[in-house]
Amino acid sequence: MRMSEFIVREAISANLAAGQEEAVIREMIENLRLAGYFKSIESDDVVRAILKRELLSSTGIGDGVAIPHAKHASVDRLVGAVAISPAGVPFDSVDNDPVHVLVMLISPQERPSEHLRALEGVSRCLKDKKFVQSLRQAANPQQIWDLICSHGA
Amino acid sequence: MVRNQRPKPQTAERQKIMKDSIRQTVSVTNPQGFHMRPMAAFVEAANRFPCAVTVTRLGMAPVNGKSILSLMGLVAIEGTELIVEVTGPRAAEAIQALVSVFQRNYDEEQ
Numbered sequence: 001m002r003m004s005e006f007i008v009r010e011a012i013s014a015n016l017a018a019g020q021e022e023a024v025i026r027e028m029i030e031n032l033r034l035a036g037y038f039k040s041i042e043s044d045d046v047v048r049a050i051l052k053r054e055l056l057s058s059t060g061i062g063d064g065v066a067i068p069h070a071k072h073a074s075v076d077r078l079v080g081a082v083a084i085s086p087a088g089v090p091f092d093s094v095d096n097d098p099v100h101v102l103v104m105l106i107s108p109q110e111r112p113s114e115h116l117r118a119l120e121g122v123s124r125c126l127k128d129k130k131f132v133q134s135l136r137q138a139a140n141p142q143q144i145w146d147l148i149c150s151h152g153a
Numbered sequence: 154m155v156r157n158q159r160p161k162p163q164t165a166e167r168q169k170i171m172k173d174s175i176r177q178t179v180s181v182t183n184p185q186g187f188h189m190r191p192m193a194a195f196v197e198a199a200n201r202f203p204c205a206v207t208v209t210r211l212g213m214a215p216v217n218g219k220s221i222l223s224l225m226g227l228v229a230i231e232g233t234e235l236i237v238e239v240t241g242p243r244a245a246e247a248i249q250a251l252v253s254v255f256q257r258n259y260d261e262e263q
Contacts, residue, residue, distance in 0.1 A: 112184065
């Protein structure tokens with residue numbers, strides 16, 4: 001699945017304000033809420049679901065990348081957000097390095113294959129070091145969206 | 154004569170590598186498929202060993218078993234068969250550790 005099929009364009013951030021794991025997750029969920037994907041009352045619950053998943057093992061996979069995710073009943077299809085932290089966020093990553101690129105995935109409850117196909121789309125983009133470098137250097141959400149749409153096209 | 158002798162070390166080397174290579178087919182039994190937590194556990198186990206590790210899904214090219222980004226390319230839902238192959242030092246030990254990742258029941262992610 002291509003990233004452009006599930007990343008919510010309006011929920012892209014090129015410059016996260018938060019500098020700490022929980023705050024970053026809240027900020028990304030807030031971006032999805034503002035884009036119309038969650039009601040306020042659901043946001044806290046989604047944040048909790050993601051943090052609970054992070055407690056099991058960090059989704060910081062190394063090389064400055066994290067893929068926080070959770071299943072939640074409030075979505076009827078898989079949605080995602082992308083955020084860049086130029087300063088870096090401590091994320092308890094596998095290589096202990098701060099995270100600069102975050103790809104968040106929220107899946108419906110019983111759609112495991114959709115989640116796995118989304119991961120495949122994320123991996124295709126993030127394995128490309130040039131792509132990751134360009135994401136990190138993007139000046140605004142539009143540039144990030146353009147990169148996502150043009151990758152592998 | 155010289156030409157005939159040259160391939161010998163290569164052949165011997167190849168045989169040694171083949172001797173040290175072990176492959177095992179595993180089936181994904183987790184209803185969530187081979188998802189990020191078991192992938193992370195697999196990569197962590199793979200990186201404890203000096204041997205090369207690949208995972209192959211039928212009909213696809215082998216992927217690097219020491220890289221979670223590579224494993225993310227597999228899209229292995231429940232019931233998928235994967236071939237785990239290890240090549241090099243401590244291969245027997247490694248295959249045991251890697252196959253056990255697929256035998257472990259991961260709690261459902263919420």
